[in-house]
Amino acid sequence: MNKIQNKTRHIFPFTAIVGQEEMKLALILNVIDPKIGGVMIMGDRGTGKSTTIRAIADLLPKIEVVLDDLFNSHISDYDLMSDVVKQKIQEGSNLSTHLIKVPMIDLPLGATEDRLCGTIDIEKALNEGIKTFEPGLLAKANRGILYVDEVNLLDDHLVDILLDSAASGWNTVEREGISIRHPSRFVLVGSGNPEEGELRPQLLDRFGMHAEIRTVKDPSLRVQIVEQRSKFDQDPFSCMKEFEDKQNQLKEDIVIAQSMLSSVVIDYDLKVKISKICGELNVDGLRGDIVTNRAAKAFAAYQKKDEVDVDDIKKVITLCLRHRLRKDPLDTIDSGTKVNDVVNDIFN
Known part of the structure; x- marks a missing residue:
């Protein structure tokens, strides 16, 4: 049992995070309604931004996706379906599905446009007449969370593409007159340190929410945060067990809110x-x-x-x-x- 536990990468429980209520609320609301438009989290280094974002993704219930589909297609919602899946449904094919964890995709700072959007194999398309698409991060993030750390250092052109996809729910790749479109509906979460520069106002405006977080000043609260983290690092399994009921309650509250x-x-x-x-x-x-x-x-x-x-x-x-x-x-x-x-x- 312990060997299995040690191989599993444990995520710090969302309900165990002390303070930073503004950031936690913004993430919960965006998960309830992704059409809010994502959240920009600006704050000092070492304030738990990445930890909190990974924790909310880990908390969410699994989603049902079409088996062997590149875009995590929904089995019945047309807006969350790739064109291939739509065509198979129209042809009356029986599609198998399985449950996966909500995708949590990190966009590295050095990412290229091809890495983000995906690429079309032009040679195969011209020679064999087959559209071959190598999916990018926008495809993998469909129905999940796309996280960009230090978004204020990311190339403005890539930020534009991200925001356009997040707003429209679709990503279109065009090369040499060949076009492929796929669903790309995700919660966009950006984080950054204001000391390293702000986003341009016209880009900042397109994030639905903006949470500001500060380093905790209260000594007793700082001790509580340090102790909580130390406890998790020493024995993640026990810490997760301790917060299991709170995690399940929050998960249930989110599911109820989504349905209401x-x-x-x-x-x-x-x-x-x-x-x-x-x-x-x-x-x-x-x-x-x-x-x-x-x-x-x-x-x-x-x-x-x-x-x-x-x-x-x-x-x-x-x-x-x-x-x-x-x-x-x-x-x-x-x-x-x-x-x-x-x-x-x-x-x-």
């Missing part, structure tokens, strides 16, 4: 107030309004409610808007504080 999401409603007056807040803050475009509405619904579903209330909006709106404010180099007020001030004015 489509029936959650938000009152017209609250929609107007969200848009009024965006107007007061001079948020460009309507992305801020849309994401705040989506996130408030996801949070209400997470609370097992079928209607959004003011508290739900207050809980998520800073995460949805703080990165969309125009930056004033001389401004000493934190963007999160600015959002809170306007929210309190309008709701009170």
Whole structure:
């Protein structure tokens, strides 16, 4: 038994992570509704960004995919199906499926466009008339999580491709007049250290949420974090056993929220107030309004409610808007504080 345990790569339990509530909430809401548009996590080095992202992926229930399909195709949802699977279904073929863990794909900083998007074998296509596609990371990430550490250091062109695929749910590869399109719906999670430079505002704006995390200052909390990590490193199996009930409860809450999401409603007056807040803050475009509405619904579903209330909006709106404010180099007020001030004015 111990030999098997030692060979397994254990992931730190999500519910064992101390603090960093903002980052954890943003990840949970994006998992409940991937259409929120992903999350950008900015914070100091060594604050558990990568650990938390891997932990949320490990927590999620397994998904059913078509066997031997390159794109983790869904057996019944057309939006999550490759063209090959659609064709087989139309032909009446019987497709086998199996369960896999939710894909968690890391995008390395030095990745090329071909590595990200995939490649078409032009020679085979021209000589034999066969479209041969070598899938990239966008194909492997379909129905999963795509994580980009140090996204602020990634080439802008690749960030653009990532954001386009995340928004549309599709990736198209074109070479020499040959085109292949496949589903690529994933939760995009970027992380970075603000000391190493910010993303361009037009790219930052396209992330649904923006979580800021700071190094914990409270000595007793720091000790708790260190002890928790040490306990896990010494005996991962016991630590995972200790948090098994909490993990299962959170997994169940997420599944229930996903199933409730489509029936959650938000009152017209609250929609107007969200848009009024965006107007007061001079948020460009309507992305801020849309994401705040989506996130408030996801949070209400997470609370097992079928209607959004003011508290739900207050809980998520800073995460949805703080990165969309125009930056004033001389401004000493934190963007999160600015959002809170306007929210309190309008709701009170």
